[in-house]
Amino acid sequence: MPRTSSHPTARTGRGLWRLLASLLAVALLGALAACGSSSDDSGSDASGTADPKTSGAFPAEVTTKFGTVTVKSQPKRVVALGWGDAETALALGVQPVGQSDWLAFGGDGVGPWATGRYDQSPEKIGTLEPEYEKIAALKPDLILDVKSSGDQTRYDTLSKIAPTLGVPKGGDQYKISWQQQTTMISTALGLADQGEKLISDTQEKFTAAAKAHPEFKGRTITLGSRTSVGWGAYVKGTDRVNFVQQLGFTNNPKVDAKAGSSFSVSVSEENLQMLDADLVVMAPIGIEASKISSDPLYKSLPAVEKGHSIVFDDKDISQSFATNSVLSVGYAIDKVVPLFADAVK
Structure with missing residues (x-):
């Protein structure tokens, strides 16, 4: 029987559902170099600015798909629109004045791994279709749209409001x-050194987890989802796959063979056996977890019959795995690695 994570299914993110329903599935990776310098520490106030005494040198330059973005001075009013962009700013001690809530967390618009980091709740901004007038009214001096669609019109509209940090090339x-x-x-x-430290500390958690679980190395894994539209699986170069690869897993080659330009592939019920691997991990999106675990076709997968499967029914675990920000991945390592270890035995 498929294993489930430890809590009952709760509300899944409406923002994620809209995304998946429109694109028909699922998340990431690429290669970019960003340049700049900073000191080691940061502070922040409720306006969304880092302490000028601890911020880095300006102007700061960052290379994106749309060209080099120059930030001339320390941002004081940051609006974070990309998926996980707000959490990344918060991890650096900067509190955006506006942000998009991709997974409909409510409250401050962030997951439990980032709660308590706002002194004042940010203005909520739409996700797939950001509310440009609302953004302009916030008078931002920097807009973060880093993990986004990469749409040219979206970028052009945002950049007329304020300097906008868009997706990297290939992002x-x-x-x-x-x-x-x-x-x-x-x-x-202006906090590049702090960013490097956050990356290093998080990478150490991955290294420790992989070392503690050598049984993961070389095992094939399928990372998929089911919505009311149908079944899907994540391909190489996306968030979730990158996550498990750092633990030693190999993504399902049958899924990767179907990869196109999107971050997932749809899987028909007739081809559901394509999901089979040494470990199958599924997330319900807009449906109950039981709709997956009780499905006869899903139960017929060899991995499921052997007990080598997980269906996420804890929304926090599923959403941390989906968000894949520098804050959420640490939370996900703590929560999903024990589930993986139990399921591959």
């Missing part, structure tokens, strides 16, 4: 790693 359709996201945002905020 379209949310294909950007948490490392890239952290490097780009920390450089633009």
Whole structure:
């Protein structure tokens, strides 16, 4: 029988559902170099600015798909629109005045791994279709749209409001790693050294987890989801796959063979056996977890029959795995690695 994570299914993110329903599936990676310098520490106030005494040198320059973005002076009013961009700023001690809540967390618009980091709740901004008038009213001096669609019209509209940090080259359709996201945002905020430290500390957690679980190395894994639209699986170069690869897993080659420009592939019920691997991990999106675990076709997968499967029914675990920010990945390592270890036995 498939294993489930430890809590009952709760509300899944409406923002994620809209994204998946429109694109028909699922998340990231690429390769970018961002440049800039900073000192070691940061502070912040509720306006969204880092302490000028601890911020880096300006002007700061960051290379993006749309060209080099120059941030002339320390940002005081940051609006974070990309998926996980706000959490990345918060990890650096900077509190955005506005942000998009991709997974409909409510409250401050961030997951439990980032709660308590705002002194004042930010203005909420739409996700796939940002509310440009609301953004302009916030009078930002920097807009973060790093993990985003990479749409030219979206970028052009935002950049007329304020300097906008868009996706890196090759980062379209949310294909950007948490490392890239952290490097780009920390450089633009004048906190590059802090960004490097956050990346290093998080990478150490991955290294420790992989070392503690040598049984993961070389095992194939399928990372998938089911929505009311149908079944899907994540391809190489996306958030979740990058996450498990750092633990030693190999993504399902049958899934990667179907990869196109999107971050996932749809899987018909007739071809559901394509999901089979040494470990199958599924996330319900907009449906109950039981709709996956009780499905006869899913239960017929050899991995599921052997007990080598997980269906996320804890929304915090599923959403931390989906967000893949520098804050959420640490939380996800703590929560999902024990589930993986139990399921591959």
